Amino acid sequence: MNRVVLIGRLTRDPELRYTPNGTAVATFTLAVDRPFVNQQGEREADFINIVTWRKLAENCAEYLKKGSLTAVEGRLQIRNYENNEGRRVYVTEVVAENVRFLSGTKGRPEEESVEDPFVADSEEVDIDEDELPF
Amino acid sequence: MNRVVLIGRLTRDPELRYTPNGTAVATFTLAVDRPFVNQQGEREADFINIVTWRKLAENCAEYLKKGSLTAVEGRLQIRNYENNEGRRVYVTEVVAENVRFLSGTKGRPEEESVEDPFVADSEEVDIDEDELPF
Amino acid sequence: MNRVVLIGRLTRDPELRYTPNGTAVATFTLAVDRPFVNQQGEREADFINIVTWRKLAENCAEYLKKGSLTAVEGRLQIRNYENNEGRRVYVTEVVAENVRFLSGTKGRPEEESVEDPFVADSEEVDIDEDELPF
Amino acid sequence: MNRVVLIGRLTRDPELRYTPNGTAVATFTLAVDRPFVNQQGEREADFINIVTWRKLAENCAEYLKKGSLTAVEGRLQIRNYENNEGRRVYVTEVVAENVRFLSGTKGRPEEESVEDPFVADSEEVDIDEDELPF
DNA sequence: TTTT
DNA sequence: TTTT
Numbered sequence A, B, C, D: 001m002n003r004v005v006l007i008g009r010l011t012r013d014p015e016l017r018y019t020p021n022g023t024a025v026a027t028f029t030l031a032v033d034r035p036f037v038n039q040q041g042e043r044e045a046d047f048i049n050i051v052t053w054r055k056l057a058e059n060c061a062e063y064l065k066k067g068s069l070t071a072v073e074g075r076l077q078i079r080n081y082e083n084n085e086g087r088r089v090y091v092t093e094v095v096a097e098n099v100r101f102l103s104g105t106k107g108r109p110e111e112e113s114v115e116d117p118f119v120a121d122s123e124e125v126d127i128d129e130d131e132l133p134f
Numbered sequence E, F: 001t002t003t004t
Helices: A054-063 A122-126 B054-063 B122-126 C054-063 C122-126 D054-063 D122-126
Strands: A002-010 A015-018 A024-037 A043-053 A069-082 A088-103 A113-115 B002-010 B015-018 B024-037 B043-053 B069-082 B088-103 B113-115 C002-010 C015-018 C024-037 C043-053 C069-082 C088-103 C113-115 D002-010 D015-018 D024-037 D043-053 D069-082 D088-103 D113-115
Touching: A002 A043, A002 A088, A002 B024, A002 D002, A015 A054, A024 A054, A024 B002, A024 B069, A043 A054, A043 A069, A043 B069, A054 A088, A069 B024, A069 B043, A088 C088, B002 B043, B002 B088, B002 C002, B015 B054, B024 B054, B043 B054, B043 B069, B054 B088, B088 D088, C002 C043, C002 C088, C002 D024, C015 C054, C024 C054, C024 D002, C024 D069, C043 C054, C043 C069, C043 D069, C054 C088, C069 D024, C069 D043, D002 D043, D002 D088, D015 D054, D024 D054, D043 D054, D043 D069, D054 D088
Parallel strands: A043 A088, B043 B088, C043 C088, D043 D088
Antiparallel strands: A002 A024, A002 A069, A002 B002, A015 A024, A024 A043, A069 A088, A088 A113, B002 B024, B002 B069, B015 B024, B024 B043, B069 B088, B088 B113, C002 C024, C002 C069, C002 D002, C015 C024, C024 C043, C069 C088, C088 C113, D002 D024, D002 D069, D015 D024, D024 D043, D069 D088, D088 D113
């Protein structure tokens, strides 16, 4: 079991890319406020990387933008790859399975829910991480 | 909002340390199976770092060990610090607020639930990350 | 372990009451959209009862109103009592521990997060359900 | 958004039934310990109804039994129907989308995870609640 | 490297 | 109506 629910704001517009075999991938970062203030009395945030796939990726790219308030539900994943200096790099991200647009979207009626229609689709196993565009 | 629920097994015994002002901190890594198999037909796992504080840390150190099946509930946090080469390092971890021992514990009756009695305690803001022992 | 996260809208203004010994309790109902449409092509909703205690109850009563978009995190509880006809009645409700006001609040800057400062407080065991005002 | 995660024990063996058009449905009740003790110093539990569909229902019926320790992830639903006295009855239940067998199962290696392969399947909208066998 |  |  591996479940994550976050509410926060996009730190920049989503980036939409495609894998070599044409699958859409959108990535963005959510600023999620911490539940307390630090020793300087400031509220800090965690900056959490989100990845979405297929139709959900396209919807996110279409409707979300920097500053959009967004709820994300998904699974925590730690991906690792060898970078171009031959060093192993670990990337932590939340693979979103359900994204809810809460406010500050582009053009779309606010607060629409968008389910990923492929969330439990067996196609998910076919993504070869070596082919990822990021 | 920032909520994480995981079930997995410890990859090694927990490490218990203390901050300079005496607060207990336990860290361990959970291996959490992915919900699908990869292109080689193998089930991979994510290795997720867990941090617990105070009484909960001491309980985890006392009862958990390598291989313990464990449920963790908490908050996803991305901590960053400057390492000794002057480079900024980002550490992703789940700050556990509730840990349930499911099996394979040391000495304790299995499946006992342990709530962190300080979960929402304002004392939490007093931890100075520069003083962390890891 | 018992964790619930909901996003929905209040079906009416919250009701604020006090137990005989003065503890604040607020109740309201959230309409939470289902993730699919029914056979008539309509999107239905679940109407979920929420209970909050103490300072969080007072904040909810102060800032939420009918129609407010709200995220609730808490614990699912099934309370039962004997009604005045001597019949046992079961009430299912979510005991909120964290409520986030997303939009449509009264007077308050939107999207403020409100943590229940007593979430893990041992005082919670002192509430005698026979004394509940509802 | 509507997400529930529970860990508890079955109060009795699961019941497996079929809708008129042959879809498998399994129901059971989970006893989930409360995170505190009551005024008599006893730990109470909530008894939460779980519903599962299709292959997941058949797996639950096959491997779970009274007393099995089980983790359930799903969605909180309030179903209502008219009973045979013409009175509207409300049933609260968790529609499970992912069930993890933790211990005390029948015959199966413990702690196997079982994903519902139809979790986000559009077929889900085709279930006519008037045809439910319970 | 970050959002309001 | 409930489990360990």
